[in-house]
Amino acid sequence: MELLDDIAERFRSRAPSCDYWTLRLVAEESDHLEVRQGVVEPSVIASTLGAMVTIVTAGGVGYGATSDLSPSGLSSAAERAADWARMHASHGLFEADLFPRSATVADYRSPVSEPWKGMSVADKLDLLQRADAALDIDERILDCSAWITRSRLKQLLVTSDGGRIAQRFEYVFPGLLAVANAGSQTQRRHGGGADSVQQGGLERLAAARLLEEAPRVAEEAIALLDAPECPSDTRDLILLPNQMALQIHESIGHPLELDRILGDERNYAGTSFVTPGMFGRYRYGSDLLDVTFDPTVPGELASMVADDEGNAAGRRYLIRRGILERPLGAPLSQARAGLSGVACSRASSWDRPPIDRMGNINLEPGEGSLEDLIARVERGVLMDTNRSWSIDDSRNKFQFGCELGRLIEDGQLTGLVRNPGYRGISAEFWRSLDGVGGPETREVCGVANCGKGEPNQAIFVGHASPPCLFRDVAVFGGGE
Amino acid sequence: MNQEYFQKLAERLFTRLEGEEILFCSLGGETSDFVRLTRNRIRQAGNVHSAALGLTLISGARQAEGSCDLAGESGPDLLRAIRLLQALRKRIGHVPEDPYLNYSTEPSESQRRVEAELPPVEEALAELIGAAEGLDLVGIWASGEIQEGLSSSIGHRHWHQSNSFNLDWSCYLESDKALKSGYGGFRWDSSVLRSKLGAMRDALHVMAQPAVTIAPGRYRAYLAPAAVQELMEMLAWGGFDLKNHRTQQTPLLKLIRGERHLDPRICIREESSRGLAPAFTAEGFLQPDSVALIEQGRHAECLVDARSAKEYGESVNAAGASPESLALDAGDLSLADVPARLDTGLYIGNLWYCNWSDANDCRVTGMTRFGTFWIEKGEVQGPVKVMRFDDSLYHVLGDRLEALTRDRELILSADTYDGRSTSSALLPGLLVSGIDLAL
16 A cells, blocks of 8 residues: 555645545456366466546546556646546536545455465465366366456545545455256356355455365256256246345346436446335335345455545445335435435446446345245245346346256255246336345355446445245246 | 557567567557546546556466556556566466467567547537537447557567547437437548437437337347347357357357258358457467358357467467457348338347347347337337347247348447457348247
8 A cells, every 4th residue: 555655645745726636546466377177277467556536627527547657647647637627517417516525534454364375376276276177077077167366456545635545455256167068958057156256365265165166066067957947937936145146236236326317327237217206115125125235244345444436335224124215326426316325436447437336235134044935935946146147228127047946846945957047027026025034044245247337347246145035936947 | 658669668578588488468558538428418527548568478388477557657667567577487487387378489560550530529529419409318438549569579569559439329218218329430520420310319209109018929020230239249258269169158059069050141250351450369370351150050160269279279260259340241131121021020229238048049138228119011100118038049040030131330349348349340130030029
């Protein structure tokens, strides 16, 4: 952080003359190790270092982003930002005085119990080679791989109002993939932490239990080849936490984004079936549906102390007992819409401006175990691990597919089914929620590639959820 | 960042190589203006100046890759690059020999500069906002220079630079009643913009008719080129590259096994000769002008990147796994005849958020979006509320394909996830006897 502080201090000493400025510096380092089919893939060591200067002046707002962090480079970025602020003043959508100002001073550091360097590269590769070998259990396994990606991101946001927010994020993402084939049927199965990405250090690698997981992942990929297709009819559905993450993401998270509701995303990511008048009264789901924006969960992917515009972040209910309470909108969108919201203005890196984003969007636990949920199903299917996602531009009509399904008959898990999928309409689906697992069933998952925005941005968001039971859902299998 | 600066930096790195080391240096840079518009007003505007250096260090049969940002100042940049080089050298000491290491050992050179005739961005935007007055326009303006370079200690010297603009927008009447358009390229012409906006205003009058609700089922349909692009992007997602073919993961598995085929009029090519994307690979190979991916409805060649080429014993013909300059052959249907030939069915302007419903059967699901109308006896009856389709491309591009249009549209990608994209697609529209709507 020292380097970023030095750069910030130099900028502050030559700060542009304007109503308000922010400087957001981002330094990220990443390392990717992978073994595929017994061969060590080229390892990739990457780093990025850059800054975004935001200027409010002459009644407008503009930004300039640059990888040139010299005093002259930052001055040039500030000048370009000021030029765009003047253009915004003439043709802007909103008054510049709505732009939030921050004097927040705060620090955040990801919880890391084991440092990345606590294990040598050779030992990491050795572990990956053994995990990869443990996936290759049968001639029907045509492809397999084991990997670890580590990323460390330091971000310093300073403002002309005296704000200084330093955040250090650290991530270790392990994973396994087995691809099985027989004739014209191919099945892919992931595991080893691939569907439960979190912040943290090398302890994430230990938690992934690659060597223990690998045989199961490969066996399930092979078993799916001969499994019957998931039936196509209407029946009860249990979604495991890793698929709940996707369900929450697509049909609660995105529709509650206030910039979508305001229309900013209509040309790309889309709009929302949610309208401003729904907050405080709309029944989004059954009484069992409690959803929070919670940046305080240790290790969850989007835990943070403040967003990228300097708004201090805290836990807030979005939906309580099924009733919609507030949108995912940061102060600028809140001011434009006249609604309260949360601190969720986030950017993917230094070269993209903050926009309304999900953070950690969590479905709060209910009661009981997964077995309790299964026991309540007479005829249903359980689905595990997302593999396909598609939803309309207002986030209503969705169709999702999973890697693996299991039939439920008379309260018992029975046979495996392949190519399981289900369809629904967000506005109706959550009202069919009839069971939420207890705290002990909750798993912290996330989405590492949430795409949105113009220019485009892919970002990390977290989703913690127990397994959930939905009644009378349209399910289907594969085939033409 | 210019070519000379990049080349000098690379040369200084080459002098620091040890023993028999080989170094490939790549550059990806851009200076871009991005302006978001909502309700025909500026929502968010700014400029991005970036440059990233990529290094691949090779020592014998070992290799390691890395990247770092460049500032544009030779002293600090050299320092960062040397630090990265040292990190790669250290990493190479820990990795085993790579049996799939593959790079061009023949020095080669190329230069391509695609220049643009653009007015100042502020002027173009003011013109757009004026011309679109009264429209609920939402979208993005992206413009500026993109640079991609490659230099190696073996003697490769390649440079691709283009200056362009891409205005990607839609206009809304209400709710999901909207039309989408785009105007991009290398020469700004106000009259083209005004003509597109004029056509949009006319079409919005049609869009103002009461929305038609249709039930799930199978419908005749015309898919405009922008909708076809979404289907081509699905095929590009694992459909054409050698690794996915050899590991049986391609969604065209039944096609390559000879169990299914597409209509004989379906011919899909990667056309590097279009010249909009770099024609060299990161390993110094040159891409052929054209690669036939589907010929007369049957699988032809795969895209083969350097690593897969070595693994499976083929020749390199691509920089990566997906096409960057895809083309689908034209047919004989004139645009003027589309309504009459469609007769009764759906005119689908765009598709959205496609994904595999079952890749084994090349079955895709996705949504209609923007400019989708119900047609009866060749006449527009009204816009259609968004519908989900779920169907196999073996049908849509196979036994249910009736015609392809004679005219094709060159669609420049508006993608900006990893910087401004240089990808493009040249596509006709498709008339099909049926597409299955599921929800």
